[in-house]
Amino acid sequence: MPKPTGHDILFPSLPYDLHGRAQAATHDEQLQRFVNHATLSKDQSRKKVTLEIYGRDHLDDARTLAGQIKQHTLDHLDHYLETFVDNATRAGAKVHFARNGEQANAIAVAIAKRINARLCVKSKSMVTEETLLLPALEAIGCETVETDLGEYILQLDHDAPSHIVTPMIHKDRTAVARAFQRELGAKYTEDPKELTKIAREVLRQKYRKADLGISGGNFLVASTGSVVICTNEGNGRLCTSAPRVHIAFVGIEKLVPSLEHLTVLLKMLARSSTGQPLTVYTHTMTGPRKASGGEHDGPEEMHIVLVDNGRTEVLREETREMLRCIRCGACLNACPVYRKIGGHSYGTVYSGPIGAILSPMFKGLANYPDLPNASSLCGACYEACPVKINIPKYLIHLRGEMVSRKITKWSDRLLYRLWAKSLTNVLTYRLGGWAQKVMFRRRAKMFDNTLPEGGNPYTNRGWVGHLPGKVGGWTSERDMPTPPEKSFRQWWAKHSSGKP
Ligand code: SF4
Incomplete structure (x- = not known):
């Protein structure tokens, strides 16, 4: 990918591609x-x-x-x-x-x-x-x-x-x-x-x-x-x-x-x-x-x-708190995502956690649909902020708006709706957990510690090195630990003798 110029950074074609920029940044040692x-x-x-x-x-x-x-x-x-x-x-x-x-x-x-x-x-x-x-x-x-x-x-x-x-x-x-x-x-x-x-x-x-x-x-x-x-x-x-x-x-x-x-x-x-x-x-x-x-x-x-x-526009009561920002940059320094992808990946004047909420408000949420998702919601930004802006709360608020205004793709909305439903039902929750375990363990070849590193690209000493399709993003930059053979629920049933 060619290195963006100052002009590209300030004027990305909209809606711009955070993923492409972030991926390039994560490979820039x-x-x-x-x-x-x-x-x-x-x-x-x-x-x-x-x-x-x-x-x-x-x-x-x-x-x-x-x-x-x-x-x-x-x-x-x-x-x-x-x-x-x-x-x-x-x-x-x-x-x-x-x-x-x-x-x-x-x-x-x-x-x-x-x-x-x-x-x-x-x-x-x-x-x-x-x-x-x-x-x-x-x-x-x-x-x-x-x-x-x-x-x-x-x-x-x-x-x-x-x-x-x-x-x-x-x-x-x-x-x-x-x-x-x-x-x-x-x-x-x-x-x-x-x-x-x-x-x-x-x-x-x-x-x-x-x-x-x-x-x-x-x-x-x-x-x-x-x-x-x-x-x-x-x-x-x-x-x-x-x-x-x-x-x-x-x-x-x-x-x-x-x-x-x-x-x-x-x-x-x-x-x-x-x-x-x-x-x-x-x-x-x-x-x-x-x-x-x-x-x-x-x-x-x-x-x-x-x-x-x-x-x-941001001065509305629901979002007014965002304007407290004194531009100290502490939330950028504390953010694990900013540290990994740098400021240019955000494609906006304001980067980092505060940019992820302010830029969509200033420039239109539909133009920056990736930004509210550019956070792990770990809360480090809120802890660092000297004027106590609850950035994670606004990230979630904007994600909610993206769904209600149908900015989020219909396939993603459907996927998350089904996921949410499955989490609220014991049977589907258990079935989902089981399917996930079987898939991950198969990918990791059952804790195969004998393979040399760099051997099979799909395994890495008991870690899942590659997942297919839409979930592949989880493993594109790092490995996933393999789930244990028995779930916590099974372990608990065996060891707790039914006592809390
Ligand atoms: S830490 Fe708070 S005040 Fe400082 S830049 Fe981030 S949001 Fe603004």
Whole structure:
């Protein structure tokens, strides 16, 4: 299968094939190594730091508090949006509303045209990935440079982010060295310090010359009208302060009521995403530079584009909780499926467990029928989530919708209905268990330990190496243990002497 380009990843033909992408990913040993290593270490850091800071007794309380703050804001979003707009406008910012990606991009393009912007520096923003702002600006001749180091490397490599927080989790420093040598004419080096120096030298020139700066926003503070961005490289500050005009693209769900509430979520964000006590640079922007007030730094114009793009649909009471997400990426790091298939397999801007529920809501369940099934429902995402989004509950909810709206194939619906029926009847349950046992044991050749490995492809030392037809998916990537000769029920009848 050809390697997808950034464009393919953001625009898969719909409905797209998760299985094909995931299968290719599971055979990519390098991807497995990088993603597994990075997600496991981030997951462990999160667990260590959150336990150290909150203690086992208070961690759950802290998550509950963070979730309640977000839920309260979403429950009263109309009020907090109005308060935010009033305060941001009073501080001198111009607030725009965009119903969808096209409208949001059109606002930015109009501003860029008005100021005749030739060069734009941009910090990391998932919303601009959603709206595909970068190609829209490039189309009017405004060169747009990603300044987050990971995003910059992906841009040079014509690749797309594969993780909400660490976009180039699927690459290592050799890929960076090759990209810098090929695209920037730099000397090949794998030394991280040297690589950072090369990027810094190029990007500093861009900051100096840029007429437009674009950022996202981790939070919007209603009581002050501020946009808050958190970065570890400081690029967000330069993007939003050095150019003459700054535009922030922010989803409407990013609101928090006040600075006090912000502090709770800032701590949760840093600890859950990278295991840091706090992100290195937390930048709070309230309006543009006030020259009359003697301020020397900051843009002359500040625009805030509040983007809906499907969010009001998710705001329905049954699904509102999904919008609590603060994009920390902890659920991705904790998810055994994400670790195995990486972010690009999901074929959407948001990958991992949160992507599996948000993307179908934003873009239509019928377009992404595989995503709600891309989970083992182990619950690791729910345990990791700092704002307590019950992702498994929504995965099941979406699966139910797929059945009721007949998005799931009729043959699958029939199969599962029969299966469910057989599980509720003692006779069919026993018959099913017996048939399964006989089939598996036959496939495994009755615990044949004598066969050399790699001998008969259908057996592997007592494990079932291959199942036929529709159930073959269970064994396409791993073996199944062979069921014992006697079922648990038979064993119990013999040993328990009828006692409980
Ligand atoms: S769903 Fe929770 S864990 Fe996942 S990115 Fe959002 S806030 Fe983080």
